[in-house]
Amino acid sequence: xxEFLQYQVRDAMTADPIAISPRAKLREAESLFEARDFNxxxxxxxxxxxxxxxxxxxFLDAFRLGSRAIAPHYDEIxxxxxxxxxxxxxxxxxxxxxxxxxxxKLVEMRVKSLPVVENGRLVGIISHQDVLKALRRATLxxxxxxxxxxxx
Amino acid sequence: xxxLLYTHxxxxxxxxxxxxxxxxxxxxxxxxxxxxxxxxxxxxxxxxSATVEQLTRIHTPAHVERTLARIPKHGYHAIDGDTIVSPHxxxxxxxxxxxxxxxxDAILRGxxxxxxxxxxxxxxxxxxxxxxxxxxxxxxxxxxxxARAAHGLERVAVIDFDVHHGNGTQTAFEHDPAYLYISxxxxxxxxxxxxxxxxxxxxxxxVPLLANSGSTDLRQAWARDIEPALRQFKPQFILISAGFDAxxxxxLAELDFTEDDYRWLTxxxxxxxxxxxxxxxxxxxxxxxxxxxxAASAVAHVKALMAATSGLxxxxxxxxxxxxx
Numbered sequence: 001x002x003e004f005l006q007y008q009v010r011d012a013m014t015a016d017p018i019a020i021s022p023r024a025k026l027r028e029a030e031s032l033f034e035a036r037d038f039n040x041x042x043x044x045x046x047x048x049x050x051x052x053x054x055x056x057x058x059f060l061d062a063f064r065l066g067s068r069a070i071a072p073h074y075d076e077i078x079x080x081x082x083x084x085x086x087x088x089x090x091x092x093x094x095x096x097x098x099x100x101x102x103x104x105k106l107v108e109m110r111v112k113s114l115p116v117v118e119n120g121r122l123v124g125i126i127s128h129q130d131v132l133k134a135l136r137r138a139t140l141x142x143x144x145x146x147x148x149x150x151x152x
Numbered sequence: 153x154x155x156l157l158y159t160h161x162x163x164x165x166x167x168x169x170x171x172x173x174x175x176x177x178x179x180x181x182x183x184x185x186x187x188x189x190x191x192x193x194x195x196x197x198x199x200x201s202a203t204v205e206q207l208t209r210i211h212t213p214a215h216v217e218r219t220l221a222r223i224p225k226h227g228y229h230a231i232d233g234d235t236i237v238s239p240h241x242x243x244x245x246x247x248x249x250x251x252x253x254x255x256x257d258a259i260l261r262g263x264x265x266x267x268x269x270x271x272x273x274x275x276x277x278x279x280x281x282x283x284x285x286x287x288x289x290x291x292x293x294x295x296x297x298x299a300r301a302a303h304g305l306e307r308v309a310v311i312d313f314d315v316h317h318g319n320g321t322q323t324a325f326e327h328d329p330a331y332l333y334i335s336x337x338x339x340x341x342x343x344x345x346x347x348x349x350x351x352x353x354x355x356x357x358x359v360p361l362l363a364n365s366g367s368t369d370l371r372q373a374w375a376r377d378i379e380p381a382l383r384q385f386k387p388q389f390i391l392i393s394a395g396f397d398a399x400x401x402x403x404l405a406e407l408d409f410t411e412d413d414y415r416w417l418t419x420x421x422x423x424x425x426x427x428x429x430x431x432x433x434x435x436x437x438x439x440x441x442x443x444x445x446x447a448a449s450a451v452a453h454v455k456a457l458m459a460a461t462s463g464l465x466x467x468x469x470x471x472x473x474x475x476x477x
Contacts, residue, residue, distance in 0.1 A: 067344030070234045070277075070285045070316065071173055071404055 004138035009102050010095035012134040013116050013124035019044040022051060022083035026062060029054055029082055039112040042122050043086050050115050050122045052086035059085060092117040095124065103131055155458045156258055156267035157186060158251035160199040163271045166244035168236040169228050173404060173441040174272065174286040181447040182270050182437070186454060193458060195264065199251030199271060201243070202294060206253050209297035210290050210324050215281045219245070219288050231283045245273050245288040248436075252295030253302075255434040256389070260303045265461040266425070266433040268394070268454050274438040276318030276393045277343060285343055290320040291436045292393045296331055297324075299389045306330055309387035311378070311421060312337075313414075314395020314438040315405040317346025317358065321393065326352035332385040334378055336361060336370065338398070338405050357381045366400070366408035367416075374420055382424050390425050390433045392418075396440030396449035404441050411445070415452040422460035431460055 019042040020029055032041055033056055043052035062085040063072050092115045093102055105114065106128065116124035164176040186194060207216050222229050223242040230236050248271035255267035275292055277285030296308045310325070312318040312335040322345065325331035332355050337346050339360035346358045359373045396414065398407040425431045435457065440446035 065341050065404060065406070067340065067342050070342040073233050076233075 004135060005098065005100055007099035007134055007138065008095065009093055009097045009099060009116055009126055010124070012099055012130045013095065013126040014130065015124045017042065017115075017122070017125040019048065019122055020054065020082055021045075022081065022086065024082045025078065026059060026080050026082060026085060027078040029059060030078070033059070039127070042090075042115045042125060043082055044122050048122050049120050050090065050092060050117050052083065052088045053090035053115060054082055054086040055112070058087055061085065090115060093126070094118065099131065099134055102126060106131065153461050154195050154264040155193070155454070155461050156255060156264045157194045157196045157270060157454070158199045158255050158267060159183060159196070159270040160244075160247040160251070162240055162247055163199075163244045165240035166273055167228075167238040167240065168286075169238075172236060174274065174439070176272075177443060178440065178446055179270055179272055179437075181443045182450045185447045185451045186270070191454065191458070194454070197254070197258070199247040199269065200254050201246040202249035202253055202289070206294055206298055207246075207249060207289055209301055210280060210293045211278070212281045215283070216289075219283050231288075234285055235283055235287070237288070241273065241288070244271075247271060248273060248275065249289045249291045249294045252291045252391070252434055252436050253298040255436075256295050256299045256391075257302070259432050259434060260299065260305075260389070265431045266422075266457045267435065268450075268457060269434065269436040270450070271437060274314075274395070275436065276312055276314060276321050276395075276438050277316070278320040279323050280320070284320075285316065286439075287320065290318075290324060292318070292391045292438075293321045293324040295434055295436065296389075296391050299391075300330060305388045307332070307385055307387050308389045308391065309334065309382060309385055310391045310393060311335075311382075312393035312395070312438070313398065313417060314393055315398040315402065315407050316342050316395070316439060317344075317360075318393055318438075319343045319345040322346070322350065322352070322356055322358075326350075326356055329353050329355050331355060332381060332387065333357070334381055335359065335393075336373055336378070336398070338363060338365075338407050341405060355385075361407060363406035364408055367410065367413050370409060370413055370417065374417070379420070379424065382428075386428050387424075388429050388432075390421060390429065392421065392433060392435035393438045394435045394450075394453055395438030396446050396453075397438075399440065399442060399445040399449055401442045401445040402440065404439070409449075411448040411452040414449045415456050418453045418456035419460070422456060426460065433457065433460075
């Protein structure tokens with residue numbers, strides 16, 4: 001019944017995830033989104049320190065109508081660096097965080113995934129799907145004890 | 153009496169490059185619609201070129217020289233990322249400004265009540281000393297200055313319902329109380345000017361609208377801001393910067409006007425013109441980038457201008473009370 005409470009982020013996350021450089025171009029980030037079906041990709045320096053997060057929404061935001069040009073220059077924006085569009089103070093979680101608390105965060109922040117950081121270094125990423133899977137695992141293997149007042 | 157339509161074939165030769173939203177097909181769509189039977193009474197006239205004297209009432213001589221010198225013999229030249237010129241752009245821009253001056257002349261000579269200038273490039277972003285935002289010369293401002301200088305008018309109003317703020321027209325007029333400039337536009341998009349607190353010498357009325365504003369908000373803006381300002385000013389002539397990009401289907405903005413809103417707004421402006429200045433209105437095309445929406449909106453606008461001249465379109469007094477249809 002309560003097995004889920006035993007889980008930590010490290011039990012459910014994807015370890016050593018694909019990350020992108022802040023000097024990569026938005027066009028490269030788009031290829032990554034397209035090939036991997038990521039919703040967001042962590043941005044790291046050479047030592048894999050987490051310095052940002054680029055979600056599909058951040059990517060789209062770069063192409064919004066703004067006050068600098070009457071129409072966005074779509075081709076030029078594709079050549080911009082990831083660091084110009086990323087969230088440079090991204091939320092992250094530690095691997096030891098109870099998964100129940102991570103679940104709270106995902107819902108409250110309405111984000112699809114969060115990077116997992118240990119000593120400043122990116123060690124994983126955890127998404128909706130990872131938590132769904134953990135919930136299934138935590139509930140499937142055990143019979144649910146009938147409680148008083150239940151009809152069966 | 154009569155509504156005039158000013159245009160010139162060279163305005164369709166102003167080539168801005170592949171895929172550019174401010175394209176010749178915009179005029180083709182509008183003119184195609186205005187050639188149909190309901191518009192048989194429109195009197196078509198060829199737009200003359202503006203003179204340097206007409207242009208330099210608004211622009212610096214250096215701007216006029218520099219802009220015309222940048223027109224390439226072949227290919228394209230980008231004045232900025234938005235503003236592309238090609239071999240026929242200079243003549244098109246001169247005809248666009250000339251159209252408005254000719255419309256002002258014809259109306260003030262009593263040859264017609266009002267006019268629509270179906271021209272491009274558009275004008276209202278062009279600053280006195282800077283082309284920008286698809287615009288080379290500020291056609292509406294040049295027409296307004298012409299009404300003052302050539303016809304001695306003392307109070308000329310420019311109403312700008314393009315979805316973008318007409319920074320050029322505001323700059324041209326913000327120190328001169330002989331002009332009233334009124335603009336509705338979407339806040340926070342290009343060009344970033346047009347805040348409510350930009351008031352000039354009390355002669356600038358900016359009505360920024362938030363994204364997703366529509367018919368109801370337009371009627372509120374008219375009742376609270378636009379009509380009172382016009383009544384206080386008592387214009388002797390009204391110019392309209394008629395951009396149709398506040399339409400709900402336009403790709404470059406997020407306001408939700410419909411073609412019927414342009415009919416409604418044009419009727420309101422025409423009623424003010426009838427009351428204060430014998431119905432004298434010269435309207436000039438600015439933006440509008442969804443071709444079917446642009447054509448339908450321009451049709452509604454010109455229909456309302458024509459109806460105003462026949463006196464048939466007595467605006468329904470209830471409809472003027474700020475009610476959405």
